[in-house]
Amino acid sequence: MRFAEQRTALAKAAARLAAGGLTHGSGGNLSVRADDLVILTPSGCALETVTAEQMVVVDLDGRVAEPTPYRPTSELRIHLDIYRTTPARAVAHAHPVASIAVANTADELPAVHYTAAMLGGAIRVAPYAVFGSDELRDAVRDALRDRTAALMRNHGSVAYGDTLDIACAHLELVDWLARIHLAAPGGATLDATALTEVVQTALARHYTPFGPESTTPAGSDL
Numbered sequence: 689m690r691f692a693e694q695r696t697a698l699a700k701a702a703a704r705l706a707a708g709g710l711t712h713g714s715g716g717n718l719s720v721r722a723d724d725l726v727i728l729t730p731s732g733c734a735l736e737t738v739t740a741e742q743m744v745v746v747d748l749d750g751r752v753a754e755p756t757p758y759r760p761t762s763e764l765r766i767h768l769d770i771y772r773t774t775p776a777r778a779v780a781h782a783h784p785v786a787s788i789a790v791a792n793t794a795d796e797l798p799a800v801h802y803t804a805a806m807l808g809g810a811i812r813v814a815p816y817a818v819f820g821s822d823e824l825r826d827a828v829r830d831a832l833r834d835r836t837a838a839l840m841r842n843h844g845s846v847a848y849g850d851t852l853d854i855a856c857a858h859l860e861l862v863d864w865l866a867r868i869h870l871a872a873p874g875g876a877t878l879d880a881t882a883l884t885e886v887v888q889t890a891l892a893r894h895y896t897p898f899g900p901e902s903t904t905p906a907g908s909d910l
């Protein structure tokens with residue numbers, strides 16, 4: 689079976705999100721890019737039990753590129769659009785409780801902690817549209833501008849990165865920031881100047897750069 693490495697990594701990342709409580713039922717999906725193809729979780733799977741063999745391979749237009757009894761995730765359009773419009777190499781989407789709570793009550797998740805710089809700053813909320821729709825795809829694209837993550841009202845969150853591990857870490861970071869915001873609504877936030885200072889300090893200390901241009905998170909000291 690081709691793409692064994694990517695299939696295994698996807699199953700592992702799916703189990704990670706499920707174990708972290710970032711989704712519920714069959715919600716959530718993941719993908720990773722390999723040249724001009726995308727390997728992704730199948731429609732209707734539970735992240736906690738999906739296996740490497742069940743992953744689906746499509747081209748960048750969404751055509752299934754490997755024979756399989758499984759159908760690609762219903763959020764395929766979001767994944768493909770992110771690969772077309774960002775430097776993403778992997779995309780993670782889930783239905784985390786705190787992220788949805790913020791998405792339902794605000795237009796953005798403010799930078800409540802300096803690690804928000806890793807995501808490009810405050811996280812926008814994409815307005816609600818039904819799953820699998822062009823409207824939702826477009827809303828997510830707009831919300832992701834200059835960011836590596838976005839919230840989706842009445843739905844969930846999405847994040848991307850250079851690897852599946854980084855995409856998952858970004859999704860987890862968004863939910864952690866959302867929990868802080870919910871615990872202290874109206875609390876202090878960081879502005880763009882402060883976040884730029886975080887990035888510059890990380891660069892000066894030779895931590896791996898982060899932000900929307902490089903999707904790699906910073907060193908462990910940050």
Ligand SMILES: [Zn+2]
Pocket residue numbers: 715716763781782783819843844
């Ligand atoms: Zn979803």
